[in-house]
Amino acid sequence: MRFFQRGKKGRPSQPAVTKPSGTQDALAVNMNDNLQKIQNIYRDCIDVIFRSFKIGGHTSAVLIYINGLANMEEMNENVLRPLMEKNSDSRQGASPTEQLNATSLLEQQLTVAKVNKVQTIGECVQYIAAGSPVLLIDGQSEGFALGLSEWEKRPIEEPIAESVIRGPREGFIESLETNLSLLRRRIRSPLLKTKSVTLGKYIKTQVVICYMEGITPEAFVTEAEKRLQRIELDGVLESGYIEELIEDHPYSPFPQVLNTERPDVAIANLLEGRIVIMQDGSPFVLVMPVSFYSLIQSSEDYYQRALISALIRWLRYLFLLISLLLPSAYIAILTFHQEMIPTTLLLTVAASRERIPFPALVEALIMEVVFEALREAGVRLPKQTGAAVSIVGALVIGQAAVQAGLVSAPMIMIVALTGIASFTIPRFTAGIALRMLRFPMMFLAGSLGLLGIMLGLLLILIHMASLRSLGVPYLNAHVPNMEHQAKDVLTRTPWWKLNARPRINERRRNNRQS
Amino acid sequence: MAIGKKVRRALVFLLVSINVVILGGCWDREEINDIAIVLGIGIDRVKNGNIRLTVEIAVPRVIGSGQMGGTGGDKEETIIRSGTGVTIADAIAQLQERLPRRLFWGHMKIVIFGEQAAKVGIREHLDFLIRHPQTRTRCNVFVGKGSAKSMLELIPPIEQSASEVLREMAESRTLMRKTAKETLQTLNSEAETVLLPMVKVLPPPKGKKEIETIPFIYSTAVFKKDRMIGQIDDYITRGVLWIRDEIKLxxxxxxxxxxxxxxxxxxxxxxxxxxxxxxxxxxxxxxxxxxxxxxxxxxxxxxxxxxxxxxxxxxxxxxxxxxxxxxxxxxxxxxxxxxxxxxxxxxxxxxxxxxxxxxxxxxxxxxxxxxxxxxxxxxxxxxxxxxxxxxxxxxxxx
Amino acid sequence: MENEKITSVQMMMLLYPAITATAILLVPGVTAQHAQQDMWLSPIWASLIGFLTVHITVQLYRLYPKKTPIEYSVDIAGPFFGKFIGLLLLFFYFHVTAIIIREYGEFVVGNFLFRTPIDFVMGAMVFVCAVAVRSGIAVLGRLAQILVPVVILLLTIIVILVFPDIELENMFPMFENGLLPSIMGAATPQSWFSECFLMAFLLPHVIDENHGRRWGNIAVVSIMLTLFFTNLATLFVFGNITASFVYPVISVVRYISIADFLEHVEVVVMALWVVGVFLKISVFYYALVTGLARWLNLSQYEPLVFSVGLLLCLLSNWSANDLVELTHFLGTTGSFYLSFVQTVIPLFLLLVAKWRNRAASPQPAVSHQERK
Known part of the structure; x- marks a missing residue:
């Protein structure tokens, strides 16, 4: 048990991050004191604007915002104009020296939908940083944070990393609010709950845990919250950071968290009782807990016809094995079990290897490493240069290497097939895990033949069987409730027969259809 | 602490795996270009009761290697080597001396006993074939008219090797077919008799070289216990096949x-x-x-x-x-x-x-x-x- | 001790390879020597011991719930004799596990990796098993549930592939010398069936323990059917020469040839058979290590795993000089040795326990518990 168990046990959990001095101070009644403090905090920040003006021509006030994060037009129309007008209705008859009533101001003059009251300097800074302009009025011990933040964002586009032929074309973007709205727009039930956690010492990224009340076991939510709160990083730039920090076994090659760009995938997982973790600034949301099987399934499996999807799943399982085992099986058969291949094929392969200087293992290693490099080069390069890489790869490495007698033609085929096989796995993270494990398998095959491959496979399986994702066994989908899950793992049973929701932990609301 | 332990463990594991590769790499690994693939063997009895073992070894040739240079042409696809000894195993030892590559038995398809060897007894040789972990119990067994070596030496015009010709002929089941396993089974049966297909060289057509022909199954050798005591022609053989419920064609x-x-x-x-x-x-x-x-x-x-x-x-x-x-x-x-x-x-x-x-x-x-x-x-x-x-x-x- | 759980189905999936994995190696050959063409019948006789052992094990477990033989032997036979019996069981499992590892090593080295040192082959396997055993019973259960269906599927495919070569004639004459030869032939397989006693070490971890008996019996039946079919297939292919093979089943696989393409598949079979042996060794190993931890009253067994593994490697090296000695032991003394420790001693424990229960309380406590 303990052998593979990795916890965050060693990491002490402290509550909040340390804050700059003075931020805990309450807002003073004298506006200038407050203004000074905030100006002090934001010294040397040219993008922070302090706009002073007089309400109704007498009470001084200041509007603080960050240039580019607030909607200027609305600020002009709905904040500055009504407040600066001298003869506003509410001020009728009141003496100029009379104490300005903040509540009435809010109720009668600020035509802004979302207004939060702020009590401390710290809160002010937080809101300003988040793009909400803060209105401070002289003589008031509280300010108003106006929900007028707006900045440039990417439009909702088709997700590139997970493309489908049939299915919704929307993808998450970098804005948390938009992403949440994408979920809300489809799940109209109030049972969709969203809990917020703020991460990062400087960056203060907002992270939201989404779950379906009544479907998701509460244990998942509390455990995920606990793990998120333990995170102490200067900044969280991508959900990959969070993924790494809340995984159960960080040293495993297998991803224990699913990341997706697709709202439909997130929703499907929510409805199956999993939690979705969203992070501001990243189009990738995290899904937990996951089993290995959900990492090698595609959302499209459920959109296409059941029979076809089942066949495609089998194809994927087959190619999954190929991507892991083909090079090692080739080595094992060629150097240990030559009797396994038909005589004529053996002779052909032997003939093509007759002038190759390397042993099969070395040959395979060279070619696999070269292939990985080509793939990596192709991914990172701009599209225009990418084409050049593939030409170089195909022509130079492929054909020339064979003609120069450095590698044998069957080896090229094996490498190509392995490459294609690893691309059939829809999740990049799962595919790369198998690609990585291919190399130790090749060494094992080179030392013990098929027996070595089997021992390696067993070790991988033992490891996978002892993995847990958010406390749920990684191979759960297959075990322990075989009958239920076999329907959705071994095949893809039509929706009308797929009644039971995957039983992750608790027995509750287990029917999808009523 | 915990992480340090983990790293140490990973290092140990890495060291162990490297050792596995370095140490383990050389026990049973055999590159495909270091083996001599035996297609068929012939067992003859020579002077002073010794055994002469002839093997037909496949020569890997690049197919369609026209532009690759001289490897193509009309080089033979198989080579023949012989070794003698008191037993087959002995003969193999001698044979191995004369080959640069290690003999590999996993693709052996046929065994031909020379007439003389068959008359003295085949049990000892069959034992070797069944006992050897690489050879196949499915290989076809024949008795050659004359010497087994002369059968293997032929260069058939169609098939790649004489062994392949004989295997195809046996599998077509026009006359007798016996695998090593079946031979042993009938040898162990109550009657203790064996029938094995008998082969001889088909006379080459005029204008062709002496050797460019094939061996073919023409009759059947009759064994009592493990000794050949006579032979029956194809007509009689079919009669036997009818009775034995083995007639296929x-x-x-x-x-x-x-x-x-x-x-x-x-x-x-x-x-x-x-x-x-x-x-x-x-x-x-x-x-x-x-x-x-x-x-x-x-x-x-x-x-x-x-x-x-x-x-x-x-x-x-x-x-x-x-x-x-x-x-x-x-x-x-x-x-x-x-x-x-x-x-x-x-x-x-x-x-x-x-x-x-x-x-x-x-x-x-x-x-x-x-x-x-x-x-x-x-x-x-x-x-x-x-x-x-x-x-x-x-x-x-x- | 760990409180990880498995289901009763997983228990069955662990028991199945724990018996069949090696029972299809040397056993058919030994059986054929005695039973000749009646060898297909022997597994059925042998399975009787299996049912008996399952019955005894379950009865004992009902009397002493949540306890393994190491603990209830103390309850039954008193602290001294109880510990002694526990030690006996531990030494027994130590020995048997080593023998299994040796069987595995002999098989691999004798058939596939001729020049690889047997210690290396065995050591690699023990290492993999040790990792699995350390991961706990739940992981073993999960592995079994994934792997055993694959193994069964493979066996089925092999039997189907053998079809073109079978000759039903080989079965005759049936019962040439009466039923006695087939019963004699059951002597060796019955000792394998007595290994069902391993259930006793698994039952405390089973969630739905009241299904334990059912799945135990299903395990025995499925093992019996497997041996029945493999023996039958071997007999149909090899007939009167079956007894002359050391590993008849592998020789059958070797004989398979479909359309000149699908031949020489025995390496694949070996590779998948390794899976079965892995589970077998792991179950025995697990029983041994947890038993040892319980015997020593340790709270964890994990620290023992690797040290015991090293000892197992050594003992497997000493357990026999050569394959002949190993086969001879399994064909003669071994049969009685295995079933004596795993069936007779538990039977004796059960009788003492029942007698003590009756003596202790006038109320029929036993039947009360049985009603559950």
Missing amino acids: AHVTARVPGERGNITSRMIRAHTDITPKHEKGRWKIIVNVTSEHDIILNGTKLDLLSERNIQRIETELEKDIKRRMRSALDQLQKDMKVDVFGFADAIHKKYPSRWRHLKKRWNDVFPDLPVELNITVKVRRPGMNFPPQGVPEQEVKE
């Missing part, structure tokens, strides 16, 4: 009395039952054959649409098959006195307790054992035509 030609011309039929399937009977202290064997045929040639003027004609033909076919079986029985039972038909096993299976007494005097009983042959032939289809072809309509007999 047969054409039967018959003449219908009162008609001119022949009728040939092709056997579709046949089944033989051997039933021993013990009546009044005397043993008797009843052989029931049922077989189904298609007519493939009709040289008579009989119209095959007529049920009466078909019946006449069936009777004649039955007679022909019976004749074959009878001549097989005459030669093997009466003259050679070897039970290659499986009668002993039939009795053993049906009357296990009586067999125990009978077994001791089986060699005396067998030659005089009455055998009753009942043959039923069914002609299922007349081929593509009913009436005989090329015969004026009025001459066709219904």
Whole structure:
């Protein structure tokens, strides 16, 4: 048990991050004191604007915002104009020296939908940083944070990393609010709950845990919250950071968290009782807990016809094995079990290897490493240069290497097939895990033949069987409730027969259809 | 702390794996270019009782290697090497000395025993073949007329090697086929007799080199215990196959009395039952054959649409098959006195307790054992035509 | 001790390879020597011991719930004799596990990796098993549930592939010398069936323990059917020469040839058979290590795993000089040795326990518990 168990046990959990001095101070009644403090905090920040003006021509006030994060037009129309007008209705008859009533101001003059009251300097800074302009009025011990933040964002586009032929074309973007709205727009039930956690010492990224009340076991939510709160990083730039920090076994090659760009995938997982973790600034949301099987399934499996999807799943399982085992099986058969291949094929392969200087293992290693490099080069390069890489790869490495007698033609085929096989796995993270494990398998095959491959496979399986994702066994989908899950793992049973929701932990609301 | 431990563990694991690779890499690993793939072997007996082992080794050749330079051309696809020794294993040791690559037996398809070796006994050699963990129990066993080496040396015009020719021929089942396993099984059976296909060199057509021809199965060698005691021709062999229920391919030609011309039929399937009977202290064997045929040639003027004609033909076919079986029985039972038909096993299976007494005097009983042959032939289809072809309509007999 | 759980189905999936994995190696050959063409019948006789052992094990477990033989032997036979019996069981499992590892090593080295040192082959396997055993019973259960269906599927495919080569004639004459030879032939397989006693070490971890008996019996039946079919297939292919093979089943696989393409598949079979042996060794190893931890009253067994593994490697090296000695031991003394420790001693424990229960309380406590 303990052998593979990795916890965050060693990491002490402290509550909040340390804050700059003075931020805990309450807002003073004298506006200038407050203004000074905030100006002090934001010294040397040219993008922070302090706009002073007089309400109704007498009470001084200041509007603080960050240039580019607030909607200027609305600020002009709905904040500055009504407040600066001298003869506003509410001020009728009141003496100029009379104490300005903040509540009435809010109720009668600020035509802004979302207004939060702020009590401390710290809160002010937080809101300003988040793009909400803060209105401070002289003589008031509280300010108003106006929900007028707006900045440039990417439009909702088709997700590139997970493309489908049939299915919704929307993808998450970098804005948390938009992403949440994408979920809300489809799940109209109030049972969709969203809990917020703020991460990062400087960056203060907002992270939201989404779950379906009544479907998701509460244990998942509390455990995920606990793990998120333990995170102490200067900044969280991508959900990959969070993924790494809340995984159960960080040293495993297998991803224990699913990341997706697709709202439909997130929703499907929510409805199956999993939690979705969203992070501001990243189009990738995290899904937990996951089993290995959900990492090698595609959302499209459920959109296409059941029979076809089942066949495609089998194809994927087959190619999954190929991507892991083909090079090692080739080595094992060629150097240990030559009797396994038909005589004529053996002779052909032997003939093509007759002038190759390397042993099969070395040959395979060279070619696999070269292939990985080509793939990596192709991914990172701009599209225009990418084409050049593939030409170089195909022509130079492929054909020339064979003609120069450095590698044998069957080896090229094996490498190509392995490459294609690893691309059939829809999740990049799962595919790369198998690609990585291919190399130790090749060494094992080179030392013990098929027996070595089997021992390696067993070790991988033992490891996978002892993995847990958010406390749920990684191979759960297959075990322990075989009958239920076999329907959705071994095949893809039509929706009308797929009644039971995957039983992750608790027995509750287990029917999808009523 | 915890992480340090983890790293240490990972390092240990890495070291162990590297050791595994470095140490383990050299025990059983054998590159494909370091093995000599044996396709077939021949076992001959030479002077002073030694064994000469001849192996046919495949030479890997680049296929379609035209532009790759001189490797193509008319180089042979196999090479022949021989070694001698007291036993096969001995001979292999000597053979290995003369080869740069290690012999690999996993693809061995055939074994040919030279006539001399077969006459002395094949048990010892079979033992080696079955015991060796690389060789296949499925390899086909033959006896060569003359020396086994001369068979393997041939360069067949179509197939890649002489071994391949013989394997294909055996698998086509026109005559006998025996794998090493089957040979051992019949050797271990109650009658302790074996039939092995016999091969000889097909004389090459004029203008071709002496060696550019193939070996072919032409008769059958008869073994008592593990020694070859004689041989039977192809006609008799088919008779034996009929009785042993091993006939797979047969054409039967018959003449219908009162008609001119022949009728040939092709056997579709046949089944033989051997039933021993013990009546009044005397043993008797009843052989029931049922077989189904298609007519493939009709040289008579009989119209095959007529049920009466078909019946006449069936009777004649039955007679022909019976004749074959009878001549097989005459030669093997009466003259050679070897039970290659499986009668002993039939009795053993049906009357296990009586067999125990009978077994001791089986060699005396067998030659005089009455055998009753009942043959039923069914002609299922007349081929593509009913009436005989090329015969004026009025001459066709219904 | 760990409180990880498995289901009763997983228990069955662990028991199945724990018996069949090696029972299809040397056993058919030994059985054929005695039973000849009646060898197909022997597994059925042998399975009777299996049912008996399952019955005894379950009865004992009902009397002493949540306890393994190491603990209830103390309850039954008193602290001294109880500990002694526990030690006996531990030494027994130590020895048997080593023998299994040796069987595995002999098989691999004798058939596939001729020049690889047997210690290396065995050591690699023990290492993999040790990792699995350390991961706990739940992981073993999960592995079994994934792997055993694959193994069964493979066996089925092999039997189907053998079809073109079978000769039903080989079965006759049936019962040439009466039923006795087939019963004699059951002597060796019955000792394998007595290994069902391993259930006793698994039952405390089973969630739905009241299904334990059912799945135990299903395990026995499925093992019996497997041996029945493999023996039958072997007999149909090899007939009178079956007894002459050391590993008849592998020789059958070797004989398979479909359309000149699908041949020489025995390496694949070996590779998948390794999976079965892995589970077998792991179950025995697990029983041994947890038993040892319980015997020593340790709270964890994990620290023992690797040290015991090292000892197992050594003992497997000493357990026999050569394959002949190993086969001879398994064919003769071994049969009685295994079933004595795993069936007779538990039977004796059960009788004492029942007698003590009856003596202790006038109320029929036993039947009360049985009603559950």
